[in-house]
Amino acid sequence: MGQFIIEGGHKLHGEITPQGAKNEALEVICAVLLTAEPVVIKNIPNILDVNNLINLLSKMGVSVTHSGDHEWTFQAERLDKAYLGSQEFVQRCASLRGSILTLGPLLGRFHHACVAKPGGDQIGRRRLDTHFIGIQELGAKFSYNPQCAVYDIDAHELHGQYMLLDEASVTGTANIIMTAVLAQGTTTIYNAACEPYIQQLCKMLNRMGAKITGVGSNLLTIEGVEVLHGTEHTILPDMIEVGSFIGMAAMTGSELTIKHVSYENLGIIPTMFSRLGIQMEVIGDDIHIPEQEHYEVQSFMDGSIMNIADAPWPGLTPDLLSVMLVVATQAKGSVLIHQKMFESRLFFVDKLIDMGAQIILCDPHRAVVVGHDNQRKLRAAKMSSPDIRAGIALLIAAMGAQGTSVISNIEQIDRGYEDIEGRLAALGASITRI
Numbered sequence: 178m179g180q181f182i183i184e185g186g187h188k189l190h191g192e193i194t195p196q197g198a199k200n201e202a203l204e205v206i207c208a209v210l211l212t213a214e215p216v217v218i219k220n221i222p223n224i225l226d227v228n229n230l231i232n233l234l235s236k237m238g239v240s241v242t243h244s245g246d247h248e249w250t251f252q253a254e255r256l257d258k259a260y261l262g263s264q265e266f267v268q269r270c271a272s273l274r275g276s277i278l279t280l281g282p283l284l285g286r287f288h289h290a291c292v293a294k295p296g297g298d299q300i301g302r303r304r305l306d307t308h309f310i311g312i313q314e315l316g317a318k319f320s321y322n323p324q325c326a327v328y329d330i331d332a333h334e335l336h337g338q339y340m341l342l343d344e345a346s347v348t349g350t351a352n353i354i355m356t357a358v359l360a361q362g363t364t365t366i367y368n369a370a371c372e373p374y375i376q377q378l379c380k381m382l383n384r385m386g387a388k389i390t391g392v393g394s395n396l397l398t399i400e401g402v403e404v405l406h407g408t409e410h411t412i413l414p415d416m417i418e419v420g421s422f423i424g425m426a427a428m429t430g431s432e433l434t435i436k437h438v439s440y441e442n443l444g445i446i447p448t449m450f451s452r453l454g455i456q457m458e459v460i461g462d463d464i465h466i467p468e469q470e471h472y473e474v475q476s477f478m479d480g481s482i483m484n485i486a487d488a489p490w491p492g493l494t495p496d497l498l499s500v501m502l503v504v505a506t507q508a509k510g511s512v513l514i515h516q517k518m519f520e521s522r523l524f525f526v527d528k529l530i531d532m533g534a535q536i537i538l539c540d541p542h543r544a545v546v547v548g549h550d551n552q553r554k555l556r557a558a559k560m561s562s563p564d565i566r567a568g569i570a571l572l573i574a575a576m577g578a579q580g581t582s583v584i585s586n587i588e589q590i591d592r593g594y595e596d597i598e599g600r601l602a603a604l605g606a607s608i609t610r611i
Contacts (some may be wrong), residue, residue, distance in 0.1 A: 214407030
């Protein structure tokens with residue numbers, strides 16, 4: 178198990194470019210299973226979760242070629258159907274949450290799938306009901322083996338349906354879309370997730386020959402087609418990395434420029450950081466954060482305490498609440514962080530409290546942060562990364578703390594951030610991997 182040794186108190190200087198979006202990469206890489214023709218995907222991040230998914234597709238029989246810098250070519254002309262039911266396949270799926278996104282393409286094109294209950298971050302129950310109910314409405318038949326936690330699904334007759342999703346699940350919407358594009362008839366999905374990464378998936382599928390309308394809204398209409406073709410696709414910059422870099426600049430009092438952020442696809446993220454008092458300037462498609470020794474939390478118009486909560490797009494992504502919570506520890510003022518979508522994601526705050534942060538954990542979903550206004554820095558500490566987003570939040574805390582911190586279980590951070598220590602060291606951070 179690896180560790181990061183972080184010497185806090187170093188200011189960052191220079192420019193940094195965000196990697197390709199992890200969540201989009203998982204979706205569009207699985208979509209290559211829908212065609213026998215080559216699909217070229219560019220700006221793929223070199224991170225653990227994505228690399229594990231690429232390796233899984235290769236084991237499934239997909240031809241995988243590293244065709245350029247962050248560029249891969251996939252061709253799923255034929256699959257090893259014996260491998261798809263093997264114990265090794267089940268074990269690989271169980272360790273990778275992104276593997277659930279193979280379900281829709283396998284059912285849509287091959288009419289059968291065997292999917293293990295996926296792994297991923299330990300942040301509370303992450304139910305699959307939306308995936309399964311939507312796919313069942315299209316005609317798939319499910320059976321579950323509780324002894325090995327494996328779902329066996331047959332889908333020999335898929336027919337388009339109208340459906341109202343019980344939640345705007347991003348991966349659930351993606352799976353239903355990828356099942357429906359090759360189904361007979363027309364599928365209508367209401368309360369669909371409409372994140373930029375879902376939009377990207379739909380645009381890619383349309384270039385492959387799918388007929389999807391309503392892209393960018395929560396009402397999608399999919400007219401089934403008989404076959405899809407190859408295409409080229411470029412992944413957006415990762416909005417979570419962009420937000421993480423904004424947080425790093427604020428916590429370390431640094432001047433930083435984040436390049437090529439695809440600003441129109443960041444949604445409310447810059448606005449929510451500005452509510453914490455962080456100044457930003459948009460220059461073309463770049464974000465410049467000036468050096469700030471102090472930043473003050475805004476209050477609502479009636480004078481009540483600022484409340485920052487996650488919500489389905491175009492609301493704030495839950496993946497950035499951990500970063501915002503850390504940033505708030507050094508702001509002037511208080512803020513309520515409300516994590517609505519996951520039940521265990523705030524439990525890492527005990528590590529911040531040990532570092533000297535003033536945080537009241539109200540319940541599994543809410544925490545009140547009383548900022549220090551940089552009058553009292555966090556203390557260095559030894560800690561372990563419980564998940565990707567808490568891991569980067571703890572790294573940001575350590576960068577702003579006094580002394581030398583140690584973060585273990587950094588493989589969690591590697592799942593979502595490419596060469597993070599090398600890229601930050603180039604900006605002046607003191608981070609060593611051991």
